[in-house]
Amino acid sequence: MSKEITSRATDYSQWYNDLILKGELADYSAVRGCMVIKPYGFALWEHMRDALDKMFKDTGHVNAYFPLFVPKSLFEAEEKNAEGFAKECAIVTHYRLKADPSKPGKLMVDPEAKLEEELVIRPTSEAIIWNTYKDWIQSYRDLPILVNQWANVVRWEMRTRLFLRTAEFLWQEGHTAHATKQEAVDEAVKMLHVYADFAENWMAVPVIKGVKSANERFAGAEDTYCIEALMQDGKALQAGTSHFLGQNFAKAFDVKFSDKENKLEYVWATSWGVSTRLIGALVMAHSDDQGLILPPRIAPLQVVIVPIFKGEEQKAQIDARVNTIISDLKALGIRVKYDDSDNARPGWKFAEYEMKGVPVRLAIGARDLEKNVVEVARRDTKEKSVVSLDGIAGYVNNLLTGIQQAMFDKAKAFRDANITPANSWDEFVKLLDEKGGFIAAHWDGTPETEEAIKEKTKATIRCIPLDNPQEAGTCILSGKPSSQRVLFARAY
Numbered sequence: 001m002s003k004e005i006t007s008r009a010t011d012y013s014q015w016y017n018d019l020i021l022k023g024e025l026a027d028y029s030a031v032r033g034c035m036v037i038k039p040y041g042f043a044l045w046e047h048m049r050d051a052l053d054k055m056f057k058d059t060g061h062v063n064a065y066f067p068l069f070v071p072k073s074l075f076e077a078e079e080k081n082a083e084g085f086a087k088e089c090a091i092v093t094h095y096r097l098k099a100d101p102s103k104p105g106k107l108m109v110d111p112e113a114k115l116e117e118e119l120v121i122r123p124t125s126e127a128i129i130w131n132t133y134k135d136w137i138q139s140y141r142d143l144p145i146l147v148n149q150w151a152n153v154v155r156w157e158m159r160t161r162l163f164l165r166t167a168e169f170l171w172q173e174g175h176t177a178h179a180t181k182q183e184a185v186d187e188a189v190k191m192l193h194v195y196a197d198f199a200e201n202w203m204a205v206p207v208i209k210g211v212k213s214a215n216e217r218f219a220g221a222e223d224t225y226c227i228e229a230l231m232q233d234g235k236a237l238q239a240g241t242s243h244f245l246g247q248n249f250a251k252a253f254d255v256k257f258s259d260k261e262n263k264l265e266y267v268w269a270t271s272w273g274v275s276t277r278l279i280g281a282l283v284m285a286h287s288d289d290q291g292l293i294l295p296p297r298i299a300p301l302q303v304v305i306v307p308i309f310k311g312e313e314q315k316a317q318i319d320a321r322v323n324t325i326i327s328d329l330k331a332l333g334i335r336v337k338y339d340d341s342d343n344a345r346p347g348w349k350f351a352e353y354e355m356k357g358v359p360v361r362l363a364i365g366a367r368d369l370e371k372n373v374v375e376v377a378r379r380d381t382k383e384k385s386v387v388s389l390d391g392i393a394g395y396v397n398n399l400l401t402g403i404q405q406a407m408f409d410k411a412k413a414f415r416d417a418n419i420t421p422a423n424s425w426d427e428f429v430k431l432l433d434e435k436g437g438f439i440a441a442h443w444d445g446t447p448e449t450e451e452a453i454k455e456k457t458k459a460t461i462r463c464i465p466l467d468n469p470q471e472a473g474t475c476i477l478s479g480k481p482s483s484q485r486v487l488f489a490r491a492y
Helices: 012-022 039-058 079-088 126-136 181-201 248-252 277-286 311-331 346-355 366-371 392-417 425-434 447-457
Strands: 026-028 035-037 069-071 090-094 097-099 107-109 114-121 145-154 168-178 208-211 223-230 236-246 256-258 264-266 268-275 303-308 336-338 360-365 373-378 384-388 419-421 438-442 460-465 470-474 481-489
Touching (some): 035 039, 039 181, 079 248, 126 168, 168 181, 181 223, 223 392, 223 460, 223 481, 236 248, 236 277, 248 268, 311 336, 311 366, 384 392
Parallel strands (some): 303 336, 303 360
Antiparallel strands (some): 090 114, 360 373, 460 481
16 A cells, blocks of 8 residues: 555655545545545544643633624724735625526526625634624623634635645634733733644644744734744644734724723734644654554544454454453543454555554454464554553553654654754755755844845745844844844745
């Protein structure tokens, strides 16, 4: 089965597509720029969603749902936000079809059914939510509002890639309202740390926490905090963002509250989100030329058991022992599948589950039963070992924990080895072209220089790391003074 996958060295982009398709995470759709998330891929998303949802609720947030459609007048109320998303918006202009008199059996848009006001299909929900918050907020007693929604959004991308960039995608978006600036800033930073915790401890993907430059900020934000991850091809991927919106949306929608001194003040806001793009990050951070490698904590299946037998008698004996193993594994909360189907040979099954990235595989035959052992194979290192069936559930449980940590350690070692300082323009360009990864370089802090670097190299400032060391230097392009290095990279 591995022969069906293009190697990373040959064509990284095709390797990625092969894994998504042949690992049965997603498929192309009849709708341009959209994808079908297949059951296995959606199960992966559900585990990610459920883990994040618990983290949100543990930090005091609650879920709600807001309309998919945003009246154009509301959407354009916050000018920077509207301008930033304008080119990506899909618009509903009519509300009815009718039979086409010139083409029997076909339909046409009914010209009489034109909407009085066009509806934007949400690319993000700040506008509709802050218009709603105006009715919810009168007094400091109504604050804070800590709301999240799980939803789909549409951004009309011209160049699409499964999970990484599609016209429609699934995500969550938190939208919070606060009485003070400091409370809102603290919220934005808190959620950044929640995202980093999830990426590192669930996805086994190390991230750098930082702040975006003014050019890279979310449209309508005062500050954008982000987590940046490094993929195996040396490109960066933004894995999550958290925005301090200041009072911009409150002013756009006239959302005021009476403070404790009975003075009217504008509300302070945040928004934050991660999307199914995380699945793309997961694939590119860990997988190999044989298929997916999924971290145990969020893998749809953590263990698969494959029997090897001749005849029904051997099968019955193996079944009896495997049923006990399954009960013991499930008692530990482990997601396990017993693949005793007769439509494929064991070798084919091994390749199939290797392709799908199942962390642990147990293979058990009649001879293994006699010896009271089982073959244990781990997906991340491909190591195999023969282990006693006594206490096998505990052994597997510990192994899953070890695999999770090993995957993180490997990804972190790779990331750390690919953060490189550059002290001149020539060194910067050479590193970008030959090594990739994050390049720590001085920048004079101006949008003009940042844009010029981007135009010349296609590299962007991924972030200014939190608690970034201050050091005097000179900008790699302009030669002007600089007080700190920032992280550049080419990115997805």
